[in-house]
Amino acid sequence: MSAKHTDTTFDAAAGQSDVRTALATEFEKRHGQAPDGLWSAPGRVNLIGEHTDYNAGFVLPFAIDRRAWVALAGRDDQLARVSSTFSEETVEIDLADLAPAALDGWSAYPLGVAWALLARAGTADTAAASDLARRGFALHIHSDVPIGAGLSSSAAIECATAVALNEFWGLGFEPEELAAVGQVAENQAVGAPTGIMDQTASMLGRADAAVFLDCRSLESQSIALGLDAAALEILVVDTKVTHAHATGGYAARRASCELAAQTLGVPTLRELTVDDLPRMQRLLDDVTFRRARHVITENARVEETVRLLTEAGPNAIGSLLDASHVSMRDDFEISVPELDLAVEVSLASGAVGARMTGGGFGGAAIALIPRSLRPALEAALVEAFAARGFDRPDLFVVQPSDGATMKGHHV
Template sequence: MDGAARTVARDFTALYGAPPEGVWAAPGRVNLIGEYTDFNEGFVMPLALPHTVVAAVRRRTDGVLRLHSADIPGPVAELDATALEPRSGGGWAAYPAGVLWALARAGHTAVLGGADLHLASTVPTGAGLSSSAALEVVTAVALDELHGLGLDRPALARCAQRAENDFVGVPCGIMDQMASAVCVPGHALHLDCRDLTVRQIPFDLTAHGLTLLVVDTRVQHALGDGAYAERRAGCEEGARQLGVPHLRDLPYHALPHALARLDDERLRRYVRHVVSDDHRVARVVALLASGTHGDLRAIGPVLTEGHASLRDDLRISCPELDLVVSAATAAGALGARMTGGGFGGSAVVLTQAADAERIAAAVHDAFADAAFTAPRVFGARPSAGARRLRPAS
């Protein structure tokens, strides 16, 4: 790359008075299928977006951590790297600070010397596209390389997840951090969230005459307000009552019997969603792995089925997300569903490439008719995970 690397490096030098030691990027993601399954040690299938968080970084030796964002107004945040406290606030700066804290807690104390970071992002915030995970992963990858820690990508993703869980206080699973860390261009990531086994599944939509649209509803998506944590706790309670370590351990064929054993209607809904969504991941993997044109198109109804489960069983959709799905499918899309943590954010729409512009227009028209804020629509291109950038000469 990259003009972005050159710009961020130049701005770092102007801000801190010396050039960075390197520039790194980590992407946001969309999740094709498998929602709320990661913290149940189940299966997911995300893909990385071309939208990234770019970080210019330089080590320090005085224990000071300085953080600055090109996208968020405000001065440089200056923190004591040796005295970071979980859940002490700090807004966006808590995410990279939490990564340094998590690395140090894992025994990598070299990071306590501190660092200077300057960041710029093209990942939409609040859109359910994992801007926070991209911020965490780019910090982890940069610090790992600068300090020669020698951590593999799953280990870095675990540290990034710990930063969000234990330092920031959001009980997310591992999917977002793994997607940002390990995705490869032209593929969707089939991830086993128990052992972090990775399978890269070819996902060449262009070759099949298809497009995957991302529709950002502009409804702000936040996971720290308790609703996400309530679903996680409900899933864990459902697993406890059914006598399995995690809902991933409940076979799909055993689901009807398991549901009959639960007295709590809310827990039944959560269990039904998670077990059936793990099954949907397996169905999509089988269709994509077959590589035929017809089978690739056949994932569309599975996506729409997944949305109904998220809407009716998990109850994490919203009117705007439901409208994207109904308007897109009515206009001829092959399938659509909300993606990410819900309560706002984005949806994905699978469509014939020739129909993409018309379907996007139909969604815009439906939002205008409903007096909703106009959505942002763009095509998703399966892109690279975290990497070091080379500034353009």
């Protein structure tokens, strides 16, 4: 998302009760009525498994304790009216006119979800979808997931909107179905060619656990992280270098992966393993080979991370996080100097492991650190960024948390 956060009503550190009260107040101010209910969904950190999801590979994200909140109320017409704390604009559209071509800007995220939900309902029951399209709604969004930091602020908004409308319209879709709805909205309404990882993490997250997702079968498994028991925590280093998935770099990397698969005669790069790398190097040009090599080796790193977490705990996975960053920096070429510096300083300061996270070209790095080292690491990062003339990074710890609220808090 590229919208700027302009609202000061909400405090990111406030408790959920305070957020709900402020959100309900803001909703009534923007829409002239009280909300029927409040729903939320988290952002995510990807522990490991970058750019593997749209290649039908493996990913290991976890939901975080920063969330998007949605307040919603029914209307007595068939209008969808959406507002947010990151824009002064309120967007209104007739539900009958919802279509990707009619949507743009920040409102394409919630309205794209509404369109995708109606489309999915219509494949099962056209009459029901027609009836739903006459049940208008007002919706207001607040999020404390940093925008452009690689923590999936967009999926948080999509999933919060999806669970709200799923309950409001009585659709009964399961969390996995709502994750797919969010991906369709992002791909077709927003125009970002992302995979399904972000929405799945937002929907299926669990406290102190990661979601091991097979993006080919869509089978998932909760993997205990054991951070508290090991006295470890995950520090996010938001470089403040913003990125946008709907722009060229991400799409170009996806196109390279698809070209590699086509050249090698396989449906996706998931079909290949590290044993295929010598043959691939003979058949592909250097750039395409390196793009594909990242995906194939990253899949192997995800599987090994899951094994080590299960058998040995989080202190054992550091070298895999480090290798993932090197692969993204050198083979996939999606890092930036600020991300490389964050990883370098973290490792020099005693981190178990560190890597950039998210789609790349900016955003955030993560460092898996002993809890006792956080003050020294934060000081070292601030000093190093200043010495290089970079903007001061935003530093915060994230807790692996529960996913979206399938049932709203009614007010």
